[in-house]
Amino acid sequence: xxxxxxxxxxxxxxxxxxxxxxxxxxxxxxxxxxxxxxxxxxxxxxxxxxxxxxxxxxxxxxxxxxxxxxxxxxxxxxxxxxxxxxxxxxxxxxxxxxxxxxxxxxxxxxxxxxxxxxxxxxxxxxxxxxxxxxxxxxxxxxxxxxxxxxxxxxxxxxxxxxxxxxxxxxxxxxxxxxxxxxxxxxxxxxx
Numbered sequence: 001x002x003x004x005x006x007x008x009x010x011x012x013x014x015x016x017x018x019x020x021x022x023x024x025x026x027x028x029x030x031x032x033x034x035x036x037x038x039x040x041x042x043x044x045x046x047x048x049x050x051x052x053x054x055x056x057x058x059x060x061x062x063x064x065x066x067x068x069x070x071x072x073x074x075x076x077x078x079x080x081x082x083x084x085x086x087x088x089x090x091x092x093x094x095x096x097x098x099x100x101x102x103x104x105x106x107x108x109x110x111x112x113x114x115x116x117x118x119x120x121x122x123x124x125x126x127x128x129x130x131x132x133x134x135x136x137x138x139x140x141x142x143x144x145x146x147x148x149x150x151x152x153x154x155x156x157x158x159x160x161x162x163x164x165x166x167x168x169x170x171x172x173x174x175x176x177x178x179x180x181x182x183x184x185x186x187x188x189x190x191x
Contacts, residue, residue, distance in 0.1 A: 014115065017125050021111055022104050025132035025141075029100045032142045033093050041145035044070050046081050046095065053090055056082040076187040077148050095144040102150035103141045107132035109157035116164050148189035155185035 037047055046052050049069065051060050060082050064075040081095070088094025107128050114124035131137070140149035159181040166174035 014121070017121065018108055018111060021125060021128055021132065022108055024129055025104045025107050025137075026100060028133055029103065029138075029141045032096045032100060035092060035096055035142060037092050038143050038145070040143075041070070042092075042143070045077075045145045047090065049078075049081075052078060052081045053085060054082075055085040072190065074148060074188060074190070076151055076184055077189070080147060080151060080188075092144065095147075096142070099141050099144065099147055099150060102147065102154055103132070103137060106150060106153045106157055109154070109161065113157060113160045113164065116161070151188035152185040152191065155181045155188060159185065 037043065051063050051069075054060060056079070061075075061079060064078040064082070067073075069078065080098070084094050084098055088097070110131055111124045111128035114127055115121055118124065140146040159178055162174055162178045162181060166178060
């Protein structure tokens with residue numbers, strides 16, 4: 001055996017499984033990239049919101065933190081939409097693509113958190129794959145307005161990962177990071 005071979009093989013296995021897991025939700029939800037706006041909340045949240053349509057700017061970021069819009073104070077959500085406009089323009093495909101990428105990231109983070117917390121690779125893959133393709137996720141991925149679910153989920157999964165690290169090696173910086181991630185989640189969706 002080569003030195004270090006025992007640590008390289010599990011790393012490649014985890015990487016291979018993560019790539020396969022990432023392909024699953026992306027392939028499943030890729031048709032959403034061609035979807036249009038949904039006429040329920042998408043106009044009020046995005047396409048009739050002049051702040052969002054003018055893109056990411058210091059003035060718009062201040063607006064996101066200083067104003068309640070559509071009865072919600074969700075600054076991270078508004079800023080994410082503004083970033084989409086800056087990167088992709090105002091066509092719906094960019095918003096849908098980002099939703100799919102966020103959902104894919106959440107599935108990967110769930111796998112990594114479960115693998116780390118349980119030590120069970122295949123159980124983690126199964127649970128994360130089930131999460132990735134579950135019909136309850138369709139609304140959150142395909143409806144632009146529901147990005148708040150994926151953003152709050154992203155910060156929650158990251159907070160779980162930091163919590164696991166903090167449980168192994170308690171430190172003040174990890175506690176601050178955990179607080180910050182939970183705060184970002186609450187600034188994405190009030191739940």
